[in-house]
Amino acid sequence: MCAVRDLTKTYPAVRGRRGTPGTPEVKANDGVALEVRRGEIFGLLGPNGAGKSTLVRQLTGLMRPDSGTVDILGHDIVRHPERAARILAYLGQESTALDDLTVSLAAETTGRLRGLDVRQAREERDAVLDELGLTPLAARPIRKLSGGQRRLACFAAALVGERPLLVLDEPTTGMDPVARRAVWAAVDRRRAERGTTVLLVTHNVIEAETVLDRVAVLDKGRVIACDTPAGLKEKVAGEVRVDLVWRERAPLEVPEVAALRSRADESGRRWTLRLAPDEARAVVATVTGGTAFVALDDFTLATPSLEDVYLALGGDTQGLVKA
Amino acid sequence: MSVVPAEIVPGGALAAEERSGRAPAALAPRARLWPSLGAVYRAQLSRARVARIPLLFVATFQSIGIMILMRGVVDGGDEARAVVAGSSVLVVAFVALNLLAQYFGQLRSGGGLDHYATLPVPPAAVVLGAAGAYASFTVPGTIVTAVFGCVLFGLPLTHLWILAAVIPLAGAALAGLGAALGLLAPRPELATLLGQLGMSAALLLGVLPADRMPAVVQLARDLLPSTYGVEAFARTFGNRPDWAFVLGDLAVCAGVGVVSLAVATWAYRRAAVR
Numbered sequence: 001m002c003a004v005r006d007l008t009k010t011y012p013a014v015r016g017r018r019g020t021p022g023t024p025e026v027k028a029n030d031g032v033a034l035e036v037r038r039g040e041i042f043g044l045l046g047p048n049g050a051g052k053s054t055l056v057r058q059l060t061g062l063m064r065p066d067s068g069t070v071d072i073l074g075h076d077i078v079r080h081p082e083r084a085a086r087i088l089a090y091l092g093q094e095s096t097a098l099d100d101l102t103v104s105l106a107a108e109t110t111g112r113l114r115g116l117d118v119r120q121a122r123e124e125r126d127a128v129l130d131e132l133g134l135t136p137l138a139a140r141p142i143r144k145l146s147g148g149q150r151r152l153a154c155f156a157a158a159l160v161g162e163r164p165l166l167v168l169d170e171p172t173t174g175m176d177p178v179a180r181r182a183v184w185a186a187v188d189r190r191r192a193e194r195g196t197t198v199l200l201v202t203h204n205v206i207e208a209e210t211v212l213d214r215v216a217v218l219d220k221g222r223v224i225a226c227d228t229p230a231g232l233k234e235k236v237a238g239e240v241r242v243d244l245v246w247r248e249r250a251p252l253e254v255p256e257v258a259a260l261r262s263r264a265d266e267s268g269r270r271w272t273l274r275l276a277p278d279e280a281r282a283v284v285a286t287v288t289g290g291t292a293f294v295a296l297d298d299f300t301l302a303t304p305s306l307e308d309v310y311l312a313l314g315g316d317t318q319g320l321v322k323a
Numbered sequence: 324m325s326v327v328p329a330e331i332v333p334g335g336a337l338a339a340e341e342r343s344g345r346a347p348a349a350l351a352p353r354a355r356l357w358p359s360l361g362a363v364y365r366a367q368l369s370r371a372r373v374a375r376i377p378l379l380f381v382a383t384f385q386s387i388g389i390m391i392l393m394r395g396v397v398d399g400g401d402e403a404r405a406v407v408a409g410s411s412v413l414v415v416a417f418v419a420l421n422l423l424a425q426y427f428g429q430l431r432s433g434g435g436l437d438h439y440a441t442l443p444v445p446p447a448a449v450v451l452g453a454a455g456a457y458a459s460f461t462v463p464g465t466i467v468t469a470v471f472g473c474v475l476f477g478l479p480l481t482h483l484w485i486l487a488a489v490i491p492l493a494g495a496a497l498a499g500l501g502a503a504l505g506l507l508a509p510r511p512e513l514a515t516l517l518g519q520l521g522m523s524a525a526l527l528l529g530v531l532p533a534d535r536m537p538a539v540v541q542l543a544r545d546l547l548p549s550t551y552g553v554e555a556f557a558r559t560f561g562n563r564p565d566w567a568f569v570l571g572d573l574a575v576c577a578g579v580g581v582v583s584l585a586v587a588t589w590a591y592r593r594a595a596v597r
Contacts, residue, residue, distance in 0.1 A: 074347030
């Protein structure tokens, strides 16, 4: 469906001007290779700056790679970037182009620019707005909506004028649960009825675990792992995560607690530990008795998440969202 | 907070149907030029209701204010014609040149061009649709200014119909210039600055009577496309307008319009794929 080989993109160094420091050369994508299969929801996961958006811009023909190939449904997108618009629908992070339009006109105009005639564009517009629960907001300008509603309206525009591939760059940012559910239901319906493929950019690990069929984990411009979420989690199956939250401060006078400190990830009053199951049992036994328990506010014991996988692979999890 | 309900978790990919060795999939059709131009035009026109009406008032009041000021300086004749024509075309410059340069500058810096660049729409449709809409925004203000000016300076209203040609042609030239400036400027502030400068030039060189200006300014005046719109309009106030010259001036506007819109279309392509 979509094959990427050896994709490399380097942003040139920017010389500093007075008052603004220069930035060094950045390798935003460094030999990226991927294979997305038809009908799957394929995710690109990584923190900000990992190279996700750069990769997507090259897949959608918005940016030329320095080297490498992008093949979507048999078309060479590096050589013919203009064909991307006829194969895929893209939901970018910005809504500048649609902000002043009403929800209804944004969807209709986008459909018309995707090659639909007036009647088709209106029919599809009505169907999509209805499907996403946007009909009551149809006459409101997008600029006047809340962040999540605005995102949903742009998603609606992306769905008008059917395409076999949807490229969605953080589609659910700022959305409430109802809107998120509407998005994933709409995606799933298209997948079941038409075999639509979805390429999803996200830095939300929970979303990645629940909606993706397969996920490529990006860090510093490279794909550091690519598998199903379950498959990735197996890599760290031997580990259990223990989160300890202390009331005021950690009771370091307890020797067992003091010994744990070097292995804990501290963030304020929260300690996160990644341990073998029997070690975890011992830790739980320690902190749920005696002096340590008095100082303990809360604790959780969890099986590994994609975040743990990311950490185990050597990524830097700051910037990943866990909500 | 986990919000994605369990029932929508996919049960697995549909049959993985790899396409290697098969012919490329059919492409969806392109959007054709005229229908997509119409769609962009309509969408841009609707933006006026939301965002542009106060600015249209500003444009009109600015021109009316200038005419009232100039009334103390100018006492009828050729100069009065130049002031009325210049003030009317200034409305076109304000909106089509200045505001359009700002709009495209913001669109480019804010990532808004990505939206159009990932749709199979001809670049000319986006540029012409936006330019046409901005030129249309100027119609009411220009007519109000022209009528007010004629009454103020006691000029005949007989040939005001010429605005039907002046507005679209001067509009095309100035909107093309504005779009090209907005799309070529590396930063949005620069696009705004260039748009403002262009409008200031149209004001100074178009409204102030040319005869008293030094040669350099007269040359600059000849280089500015709005000048030809002003001249064409001003000529029609005469007792027996020389229509050949009017047509000649309008032809210059049209020519500049074609060239500047072509440059803007090229600049759009360049800005859309980096």
